[in-house]
Structure formats: structure tokens, C-alpha cells
Amino acid sequence: MTIGIGGAGSKLASLMDVDKATIVNVSQSELNKTAAQNKILAVAHSTRGQFKGAGKNPNVGKTAYISINEEIYTVIKGDIVFTSTGGGTGNGITSVMLEKIASQEAVQQNDKTMFSFILPYVNRESSEYVENTIDFLLGPASKGIDSGNTGNIMLFSNKLKFEGRIAEHDYNTMIVSSLKNFMVIPTKGDELELLDGHIDHEDFGVYCSKPYFNHFSQFEYTPDKPFAELLQENFNALLLPPEETIEAMFLLEVPSKDQTAYFYNILDYFADDDVKPHYGVVLNPNIEKPLLTMSLLYSRKPKELVDDFKQMADLMTRKKLKKSINQFVKLEERKMDIDTEVRKIEESSEQTGNSVLDVLKRLKKLR
Numbered sequence: 001m002t003i004g005i006g007g008a009g010s011k012l013a014s015l016m017d018v019d020k021a022t023i024v025n026v027s028q029s030e031l032n033k034t035a036a037q038n039k040i041l042a043v044a045h046s047t048r049g050q051f052k053g054a055g056k057n058p059n060v061g062k063t064a065y066i067s068i069n070e071e072i073y074t075v076i077k078g079d080i081v082f083t084s085t086g087g088g089t090g091n092g093i094t095s096v097m098l099e100k101i102a103s104q105e106a107v108q109q110n111d112k113t114m115f116s117f118i119l120p121y122v123n124r125e126s127s128e129y130v131e132n133t134i135d136f137l138l139g140p141a142s143k144g145i146d147s148g149n150t151g152n153i154m155l156f157s158n159k160l161k162f163e164g165r166i167a168e169h170d171y172n173t174m175i176v177s178s179l180k181n182f183m184v185i186p187t188k189g190d191e192l193e194l195l196d197g198h199i200d201h202e203d204f205g206v207y208c209s210k211p212y213f214n215h216f217s218q219f220e221y222t223p224d225k226p227f228a229e230l231l232q233e234n235f236n237a238l239l240l241p242p243e244e245t246i247e248a249m250f251l252l253e254v255p256s257k258d259q260t261a262y263f264y265n266i267l268d269y270f271a272d273d274d275v276k277p278h279y280g281v282v283l284n285p286n287i288e289k290p291l292l293t294m295s296l297l298y299s300r301k302p303k304e305l306v307d308d309f310k311q312m313a314d315l316m317t318r319k320k321l322k323k324s325i326n327q328f329v330k331l332e333e334r335k336m337d338i339d340t341e342v343r344k345i346e347e348s349s350e351q352t353g354n355s356v357l358d359v360l361k362r363l364k365k366l367r
Contacts, residue, residue, distance in 0.1 A: 001079045003072075005097075006061070006090025008118055009082035010034045011168075015176040016082070022075055026064045026089050040075075042093060043067035056128040058135070061092020068093075073100060077111040080179075085136045086120040086129030095136060098144035112151035112209040116179065117141070119155060119240070124162040145211055152207075152214035152297070154179070155240040178238055181293055182216040185251045185280070192253070192282035195260045199251065199280040207249055207278060212297040215242035221252060221290040223262050227269040231294070245270070247297040248277035253284040262290060 001020045004013025007030050010023035014036050022038040025031045031039045042064035065072075076097065083090035094115075101107065120129040144150045161171040186204040208214075219234035235241055248270055252263050263281050270277050284291070 001075070003076050003079055003081045004034075004036070005081060005083040005093050006087050007034075008084035008087065009090050010036065012082040012116070012118075012172050012176060013080075015172055016080070016179070024068065024072060024089075024093060026060060038075075040068055040072065042089075056086070056126070056132065057088045058092035058095060058132055059088075061089040061094075062096050063092075064089070065093045065096040069100075072097065076113045078113065080114045080116060082116045082118070084118040084120075085133040085141075086118075086125065087132070091132050091136050095140040098140035098150070101149045102140075102143040102147035104147070104149055107149040109206065109209045112149065112211075114151040114153070114208055114214075115144075116154040116156060116175075118175075119157045121158040121162045125158065148211045150211045151209045152212060154214050154216075156238055157240055160237045175238055178216070178218070178236060181218045182214075182295055185249070185293055185295075188251060188253070188282060188284075189280045192284050194280065195254070195257060195283055196263060196281040197279040199249065199278055203278055204249075207247070207295075207297075210247065210297060212246060212299050213240075213242070214295055214297055215239050216293070216295040218291065218293045221262060221292040223259075223265060223290070227265050231269075242296045243298040243300045245273060245275050245296045245298055248275055249295045250277055250279050251293045252279070252281045253287060253291040253293075254281065255283075255285055255287050255289070257283060259290055266292075 001022060002013040002016040004010035004021060004023040006025060010021075010025060010030070011034055013021040013023055014034050018035050019037055021036040022040065023031060023034055023036040024040045024042055026042045026044040028041055031041060042061070044060050044064045072093075081094065081097075083094045085091055098115075101113070120126075120133055122130055141153075145153065156175055158171075160166070161168070166174070186199055186201045189199050190201075215236060216239075217234050217236040219230075222230060250263075250266060252266070254260060254262065260281055263279060266279070267277065
């Protein structure tokens with residue numbers, strides 16, 4: 001089963017498995033737009049919420065969570081949740097959900113929930129989405145991860161969507177297809193002839209229950225190319241780039257049995273980092289070239305992710321500030337250098353430890 005929270009999350013959950021998907025929204029009209037087996041209406045404490053959704057206000061989603069508390073917490077156990085970090089419904093409901101998960105003394109392995117977060121692209125999406133994401137990562141997401149009570153977390157980014165000018169449905173299909181390639185690993189291990197190693201459903205479940213970020217990809221394996229170079233060229237552009245690998249898993253499909261030994265090259269690569277991957281090698285006569293499905297688990301503090309967002313957000317803010325000074329500030333007779341004024345604000349930011357955005361708000365130059 002997959003669960004979609006909010007509009008963006010619901011569309012992804014429906015594409016993942018419409019026959020078993022559960023979608024959640026504060027808007028009945030939004031629920032009606034998406035096909036899913038189960039639909040849950042979270043009661044918002046405003047007429048606007050029930051008809052038009054939460055907009056960009058996570059507080060609407062947070063208060064609406066109360067109406068579905070027990071039901072949704074039971075549904076998500078052991079499954080995958082899709083949600084956008086920038087909107088109101090997905091951010092708000094998932095925030096309370098993660099805080100509840102973090103408050104548990106311990107969550108059994110089979111009950112751990114995997115999360116797929118859809119992160120906004122700073123250069124194209126509104127500042128509200130970015131600010132909501134920063135609050136989400138620093139608060140509930142950080143608590144959930146630090147508690148060790150979540151399963152794998154996938155950090156999808158909208159960057160490729162905007163830079164590649166890809167339609168939303170097509171981009172969602174790419175995300176779901178990529179995730180399915182990873183999730184089908186144990187099934188292929190069962191259905192195809194096993195040549196070496198083995199990843200069964202139990203092994204796969206244990207791997208997915210670990211509270212780390214998961215970066216997965218699938219690509220043709222070329223044995224005459226250094227694996228480090230091959231991997232670098234084939235990182236999944238839908239996901240944020242991975243950090244230092246803690247654990248790994250791969251499934252190598254080969255069209256011929258005499259290609260079985262290729263997997264040793266991959267093991268050699270990970271041995272240099274003292275990582276012992278879970279792996280399987282299977283015979284797949286339906287493909288022409290070896291195919292590798294690779295997963296890397298890594299740990300990165302949400303604060304580090306937020307720093308990235310803040311740097312990008314501050315850059316956009318500086319551009320807006322420069323444009324605002326240039327257009328609306330009536331200069332005195334002495335000449336004012338715009339770049340100097342921007343640097344003053346940046347220096348104030350460094351001295352106080354606040355972001356440029358925070359300084360502007362304190363100076364009442366930005367709401």
C-alpha cells in the first residue's frame with residue numbers, strides 16, 4: 001500500500017498503485033480529482049480548507065490531522081508515504097505524523113514507514129514553499145530521523161522538472177518508475193534464476209526499515225569502465241545527490257551466465273569504503289546488456305539540507321533586495337552604491353548568525 005498526503009503526494013501514490021493507494025486531503029474536491037482505492041478527508045477548521053485546500057499554510061494541515069489521527073497512523077505503518085514539503089496539507093499533516101512517530105519509545109521493524117519527500121526547486125518555486133520546507137526539515141523531519149523510528153527517506157527534487165521543462169504528470173511518472181525499479185529487487189530475486197548472492201523479501205524489508213536517506217538508480221553496467229566513474233555518471237537526477245555511503249544494496253541482472261563475475265568489480269569499489277553491500281546476481285535472458293539496480297544509504301542531518309536551502313534562498317533574496325533598492329528607494333544627493341548596501345545587510349547577517357531573509361524581516365524591509 002502507498003499513502004499520499006496532499007495534492008502532490010496523492011498523485012504520486014495513485015501512480016504507484018492505484019488499486020491499493022490511500023490518499024489524504026483537507027479538500028473534498030481535490031480528493032475527487034485523484035483515483036485511489038481509499039480516500040480520507042481530514043476535517044479542516046475552516047470552510048475554505050474543506051473546499052479549496054490548505055493553500056500554502058501548513059497550520060491548516062496540522063489542525064486537520066486531529067480528525068484522522070488514529071486512522072492514518074494505523075494506515076501508514078510498514079508502508080510508503082508520499083508528500084510535498086512545501087505545501088499546506090502535505091507539510092502540515094506529515095509534520096504531526098512525524099512528531100508522533102518520533103515520540104514513540106520504539107517502532108517495530110515491520111511497522112516502520114518509508115517517506116518520499118518532494119522538495120521544491122528554489123530558483124523557480126515560491127518563497128513560501130521554500131520557507132515551509134525549511135521549517136519542515138528543521139522540525140518534524142529532524143525529530144523523526146533522529147528518533148530512529150522511520151524507515152528509508154527518499155529526497156526527490158523538483159529541480160529536474162523545471163530545468164527540463166517536464167510536465168507534472170510525466171515527472172510524477174518518472175519518480176514512481178524510478179522507485180518501482182528499486183522496490184522490485186526482491187521480486188526479481190524470486191522470479192529470475194539466481195547466480196550469486198541473494199536478496200529475499202526479509203532482507204529487503206530490513207534494509208528499507210533503516211532510518212537513512214536512500215539514493216537509488218538503475219543503469220546499464222559497463223564492466224570495462226571504472227565503477228566509481230560509472231556510478232557518478234548514473235546518479236538518479238530525480239533525487240538529491242548522495243553523501244558518504246553507510247550501507248548499499250544492488251541487483252545485477254545479466255543476459256548470460258558468463259557475465260556473473262562482473263559483480264566482483266562492484267564489491268571491490270565498496271570495499272575501499274569498508275562497505276559490504278547486500279547483493280544478488282540473476283540471469284535475465286530478456287535483456288541485451290547487464291543491468292544494475294543500485295541503492296546507497298547515507299546519513300545527512302536535516303540542518304545541512306536546510307543550510308543548502310537557505311544559501312539558495314538568500315541568493316534569491318539578495319537579488320530581490322538589489323532590484324527593490326534600485327526601483328523604489330529614493331536616493332539622497334550623495335551616490336549610493338547598491339552592491340555596498342546589499343553587503344551591509346549580508347555583514348549584519350553574519351554578525352547575528354541570522355539569514356539574510358531574517359535580517360530583512362527584522363529591519364521591516366520584508367514581511
